[in-house]
Structures are given as structure tokens and as C-alpha cells.
Amino acid sequence: xxxxxxxxxxxxxxxxxxxxxxxxxxxxxxxxxxxxxxxxxxxxxxxxxxxxxxxxxxxxxxxxxxxxxxxxxxxxxxxxxxxxxxxxxxxxxxxxxxxxxxxxxxxxxxxx
DNA sequence: AATGTGACATACC
DNA sequence: TGGTATGCCACAT
Numbered sequence: 001x002x003x004x005x006x007x008x009x010x011x012x013x014x015x016x017x018x019x020x021x022x023x024x025x026x027x028x029x030x031x032x033x034x035x036x037x038x039x040x041x042x043x044x045x046x047x048x049x050x051x052x053x054x055x056x057x058x059x060x061x062x063x064x065x066x067x068x069x070x071x072x073x074x075x076x077x078x079x080x081x082x083x084x085x086x087x088x089x090x091x092x093x094x095x096x097x098x099x100x101x102x103x104x105x106x107x108x109x110x111x112x
Numbered sequence: 113a114a115t116g117t118g119a120c121a122t123a124c125c
Numbered sequence: 126t127g128g129t130a131t132g133c134c135a136c137a138t
Binding site: 041 | 134135
Binding site: 025026027030036037038039040041042043044045046047049058061062063064068069070071072073074 | 117118119120121122
């Protein structure tokens, strides 16, 4: 049973729920999963996200500052920015423009 | 079992 | 104002 699926799976699920044109932070996801202090684990999960056969829009996940901290981990150094721009999100100097406004909090959005 | 790691977050100097 | 240091927790070896 149940079995609690791996923490990673939960992270992937939430990330996939991120609406297009929105972004969220590692801490927000961690908190939503109930492990607010495991923000690092969320990032760790994303690290393995590209191993998942299922699409995981990791480019929609940024750090608390709205900076594309994980862009260095993408197949291309511009893949993340490009992906975000395609979603209508402006990225300036590796930072999401108006991040605060585009921020998508799973705790609020999913709970509402 | 123990140790090392990490795409964060926060605190401190 | 920015770099350093520590906490934190789940996964990998």
C-alpha cells in the first residue's frame, strides 16, 4: 500500500500542477508536502526529474528569489529561460520578472 | 548503519 | 551588501 510514494513523486506531481505561465519556489512545494524544511530535497528531486519518463516542468520551479538557480542543470544553459519565455514569463538576468506576481503557491491554489 | 550530497532557506558577520 | 556558515531532510552509495 500505500505506501507512501517516494517524496520525489509528490514533488513531481505538484510541479506538474503548476499552471502555464506561473512559477513557484522549492520552499513552497516543500511546505505543501508538509516538509517545509526539506526545500533542498525538492531541488534534489528535480535533479532526478529529468530521469522521469513523465514530463516535469522543472523550469517552472525557481528559488525563493525567483532566480533560475537550476538553469545550469538544464540540457542547455538557455533551456530554462527559453521555456519560461515560451510560457509568457519574462526572465531578466536569470531572474523571473515580477516573480512575486507570477508566483503560484500550491498551498493556496490547490487548497482553494 | 554510516557518510556524503544537494536545482534551498535562513542567519550571521 | 555580499559572502560564509549552518540547518534541514530525503536519496545514493
